Amino acid sequence: SDVYRAGVSGARPAVPTQPGALEEAARAALSPEAFAYIAGGAGAERTVAANRAAFARWQVWPRPLRDVSVRDLGARFLGVDRPTPLLLAPLGVMELAHPDADLAVARAAAAMGVPYVLSNQASVPMERVAGSVPEGARLFQLYWSASDELNASLLRRAEAAGAEAIVVTLDTHLLGWRTRDLDLGYLPFTRGMGIAQYTSDPVFRELVRARAGSSTGGSKVRVTPKTIAAGISIARNGAAVTGSPSLRGNLRSPLPRLAVETFLDVFSTPALTWDDLAKARTWTSLPLILKGIVHPDDAARAVDEGLDGVWVSNHGGRQIDQSVPTLDVLPAIVERVAGRVPVVFDSGVRGGADAFIALALGATMVALGRPYAYGLGIAGETGVREVIRNVLAELDVTLGLAGLTAVRDVDTAALRRTDG
Numbered sequence: 133s134d135v136y137r138a139g140v141s142g143a144r145p146a147v148p149t150q151p152g153a154l155e156e157a158a159r160a161a162l163s164p165e166a167f168a169y170i171a172g173g174a175g176a177e178r179t180v181a182a183n184r185a186a187f188a189r190w191q192v193w194p195r196p197l198r199d200v201s202v203r204d205l206g207a208r209f210l211g212v213d214r215p216t217p218l219l220l221a222p223l224g225v226m227e228l229a230h231p232d233a234d235l236a237v238a239r240a241a242a243a244m245g246v247p248y249v250l251s252n253q254a255s256v257p258m259e260r261v262a263g264s265v266p267e268g269a270r271l272f273q274l275y276w277s278a279s280d281e282l283n284a285s286l287l288r289r290a291e292a293a294g295a296e297a298i299v300v301t302l303d304t305h306l307l308g309w310r311t312r313d314l315d316l317g318y319l320p321f322t323r324g325m326g327i328a329q330y331t332s333d334p335v336f337r338e339l340v341r342a343r344a345g346s347s348t349g350g351s352k353v354r355v356t357p358k359t360i361a362a363g364i365s366i367a368r369n370g371a372a373v374t375g376s377p378s379l380r381g382n383l384r385s386p387l388p389r390l391a392v393e394t395f396l397d398v399f400s401t402p403a404l405t406w407d408d409l410a411k412a413r414t415w416t417s418l419p420l421i422l423k424g425i426v427h428p429d430d431a432a433r434a435v436d437e438g439l440d441g442v443w444v445s446n447h448g449g450r451q452i453d454q455s456v457p458t459l460d461v462l463p464a465i466v467e468r469v470a471g472r473v474p475v476v477f478d479s480g481v482r483g484g485a486d487a488f489i490a491l492a493l494g495a496t497m498v499a500l501g502r503p504y505a506y507g508l509g510i511a512g513e514t515g516v517r518e519v520i521r522n523v524l525a526e527l528d529v530t531l532g533l534a535g536l537t538a539v540r541d542v543d544t545a546a547l548r549r550t551d552g
């Protein structure tokens with residue numbers, strides 16, 4: 133109702149409430165490369181479309197004449213009562229959308245009481261995000277590196293920086309066939325973007341140093357977060373060489389290339405198996421959630437192996453073209469998990485009615501991806517805040533119009549299945 137009151141009083145929102153208009157406004161605000169990276173999917177983008185189409189197979193039953201004047205969006209997740217069932221999904225390289233990147237997202241999430249999952253590919257080191265938004269509830273997302281020492285270091289840092297849980301993303305052991313990026317010849321990582329968790333990591337810098345030593349025969353390259361960052365920034369922007377002698381040295385040094393090459397080597401491992409996951413327990417005592425689970429058998433195995441949560445996701449359709457849409461498999465996964473661990477849902481959520489449907493089908497929490505990146509691109513922190521507010525406001529309205537007063541009471545009785 134705050135949203136309506138603000139609207140009718142003439143205050144114009146910073147971002148469109150209509151999902152299609154939100155995407156179009158982001159397209160206008162961002163460079164073609166940045167928009168392509170964020171909006172794009174794998175191949176012919178049939179999974180992106182299928183994620184949306186899956187929602188059309190469900191309809192919400194309106195149920196009037198029940199007193200719904202007091203409504204509660206609260207949800208319990210990882211043993212904590214949360215004000216809402218919304219999460220911000222981990223999105224890498226948000227410097228593409230806005231210079232404040234993850235700092236703006238973390239601030240907006242904290243202001244709205246929504247937990248934020250910091251991506252392994254975030255643009256700001258996790259310690260800086262934690263230091264600047266200490267009140268925010270946050271999780272850290274790990275891409276399982278080919279280097280176990282690096283995995284251990286990243287998880288140690290996440291724990292020290294106050295992460296509540298670790299989300300291990302499993303669907304990116306190979307990078308998807310990203311056609312928009314391929315056609316533009318644009319992959320942000322190769323330009324040194326989205327690798328801040330690595331360049332700020334002592335184990336990673338050791339790996340870069342070893343590579344520098346072997347490629348230049350004991351080079352004098354100084355491998356510190358500052359020199360890597362300065363080198364990358366100069367390489368990326370072609371900045372005028374007006375800085376200190378050490379900056380000028382960096383321009384000639386192979387450091388940015390070495391850091392990016394090292395990153396590309398260790399980013400992930402296609403050899404990862406279920407057996408490896410046990411190692412994570414020796415690196416951290418935080419709860420472990422598996423993201424990228426789409427098959428009910430994998431969900432059941434995750435619970436059997438003692439994992440603490442299952443995150444149903446197909447990476448927003450960015451990995452396999454013509455993948456299984458997540459909403460279609462959510463009910464079977466919820467059935468197999470049988471309430472033993474929380475089930476997070478994402479891929480295709482664009483508004484509060486979508487969130488309502490996923491919750492009715494048994495999701496514990498619903499995560500938002502691209503829409504908040506669009507908000508960030510259009511209006512920075514304010515934009516992210518408004519996108520979150522809009523999803524929650526629509527969820528609240530949908531809840532009440534369906535004759536329900538609490539998110540925890542939402543189940544399949546609120547839905548009608550269509551044949552679509």
Ligand code: FNR
Pocket residue numbers: 169170171183221222223224225251252253254273301423445446447448449450478479480481499500501502503505
């Ligand atoms: C992602 N996603 C993602 N997932 C992850 O585990 N780590 C990451 O670094 C990223 N990075 C990333 C960047 C961008 C630009 C997008 C769009 C997505 C996937 C993300 O967490 C989530 O699963 C999807 O975005 C959900 O789908 P929707 O809401 O975008 O349809």
